[in-house]
Amino acid sequence: MSDFRIPGITVYRLALYARVLENFLAEGKELVSSEELARACGVNSAQLRKDLSYFGQFGVRGVGYSVPALLKHIRRILGTDREWPMVLAGVGHLGLALLNYDLLPQRGFKFVAAFDVDEKKIGRVINDVYVYSIEQLPWVLKEHPVEIGVIATPAKAAQEVADLFIAQGIKGILNFAPVRLKHPKNVVVEHSDITLLFDKLAFYLRRLD
Amino acid sequence: MSDFRIPGITVYRLALYARVLENFLAEGKELVSSEELARACGVNSAQLRKDLSYFGQFGVRGVGYSVPALLKHIRRILGTDREWPMVLAGVGHLGLALLNYDLLPQRGFKFVAAFDVDEKKIGRVINDVYVYSIEQLPWVLKEHPVEIGVIATPAKAAQEVADLFIAQGIKGILNFAPVRLKHPKNVVVEHSDITLLFDKLAFYLRRLD
DNA sequence: TACTGTGAAATATTTCACAGCA
DNA sequence: TGCTGTGAAATATTTCACAGTA
Numbered sequence: 258m259s260d261f262r263i264p265g266i267t268v269y270r271l272a273l274y275a276r277v278l279e280n281f282l283a284e285g286k287e288l289v290s291s292e293e294l295a296r297a298c299g300v301n302s303a304q305l306r307k308d309l310s311y312f313g314q315f316g317v318r319g320v321g322y323s324v325p326a327l328l329k330h331i332r333r334i335l336g337t338d339r340e341w342p343m344v345l346a347g348v349g350h351l352g353l354a355l356l357n358y359d360l361l362p363q364r365g366f367k368f369v370a371a372f373d374v375d376e377k378k379i380g381r382v383i384n385d386v387y388v389y390s391i392e393q394l395p396w397v398l399k400e401h402p403v404e405i406g407v408i409a410t411p412a413k414a415a416q417e418v419a420d421l422f423i424a425q426g427i428k429g430i431l432n433f434a435p436v437r438l439k440h441p442k443n444v445v446v447e448h449s450d451i452t453l454l455f456d457k458l459a460f461y462l463r464r465l466d
Numbered sequence: 467m468s469d470f471r472i473p474g475i476t477v478y479r480l481a482l483y484a485r486v487l488e489n490f491l492a493e494g495k496e497l498v499s500s501e502e503l504a505r506a507c508g509v510n511s512a513q514l515r516k517d518l519s520y521f522g523q524f525g526v527r528g529v530g531y532s533v534p535a536l537l538k539h540i541r542r543i544l545g546t547d548r549e550w551p552m553v554l555a556g557v558g559h560l561g562l563a564l565l566n567y568d569l570l571p572q573r574g575f576k577f578v579a580a581f582d583v584d585e586k587k588i589g590r591v592i593n594d595v596y597v598y599s600i601e602q603l604p605w606v607l608k609e610h611p612v613e614i615g616v617i618a619t620p621a622k623a624a625q626e627v628a629d630l631f632i633a634q635g636i637k638g639i640l641n642f643a644p645v646r647l648k649h650p651k652n653v654v655v656e657h658s659d660i661t662l663l664f665d666k667l668a669f670y671l672r673r674l675d
Numbered sequence: 676t677a678c679t680g681t682g683a684a685a686t687a688t689t690t691c692a693c694a695g696c697a
Numbered sequence: 698t699g700c701t702g703t704g705a706a707a708t709a710t711t712t713c714a715c716a717g718t719a
Binding site for chain 4: 510512549
Binding site: 303308314315316317319 | 698699700701702703
């Protein structure tokens, strides 16, 4: 019922439920049962109900869940019922992909500035986002304080960027560089290392009968 | 000791250990203790030792682990001691980032062909990879059978591509499209939905004191 | 001595199964 | 009746703590 210690995996699943509910909503679906939503998400229905029960009661016994109401509840739980301005460090191929990824602003995650060290990139505007020199980072963050910083630099630059972010008051970092960041524990860091997923796939492929 | 049912999270951590060991190796480090490697990976040392113990004994009591030997062992366990040819569907911004991501071929994951529906992209060569029309997919996979298919298309095309992949004998799919794929259980599917990570970050940011 | 390897204990997560209710 | 919500049971994972050994 309370939010005392919510497992990361539960938070992740809530985000997944929200994604699937968005699709149901787009299809004009009004009602959904835990069984149906769970199946669409690839999880057990008791688990879905348990995940929700950490935060309250959102369904109607004998009936199910209202699709728009449940989506609204989950968004409020996740904090995606508001806008989250963000900055990006590293305008390489992945950085470009992030700047151009429409689903992020649709969900409230909006880049307000990007940074790079490459002279050829500095001054460009990508999808309405200006690319600054990394040296302007303290100044830009002072002018436009944001809570979320995204790192899409090469591994060797990532820690330095993280330190800069943290020094300028960034509270949450999403790190796509393949390196573990050191950080104080009042800063939230999520790591996303794409190459690890390929390794995992290789492992399970090898032991397919 | 045996590989009966290895938790996905253990496999993921093994990949992480390999990544950190690679860095240690590059620094010329010969020996590492479970404590030191675990700290660099952000995990408990007993957990690291337990993870390894599913597969054998790789250390020396009182001494630690040989960095190059442990790395070799983990690579063999993961299946990253060989090359994995792959195909890509979807040459948008994310697809481009994947085609240009040097760490993948360094670890043996090599795209041999890419596919798209956009006439403007078909026929281009990106980082030595030719972009075919999606209609040529059956033919190309017949000529060059591969086990891994990567999906970086918009959500609405992903299931159709997955079905094509599976029909052509692909055994493992890494799906970056924000949709849950239906698939027979002799096909391994890993989902990577980047937007879910942003949601998770928002959740933990909101409850930072 | 200084570590690994690993049963056993502790903890966390998932699933069951059914009471409760529209 | 047909669902949700949730204690309790089952299962999975992590951590402890120490025997084993180079």
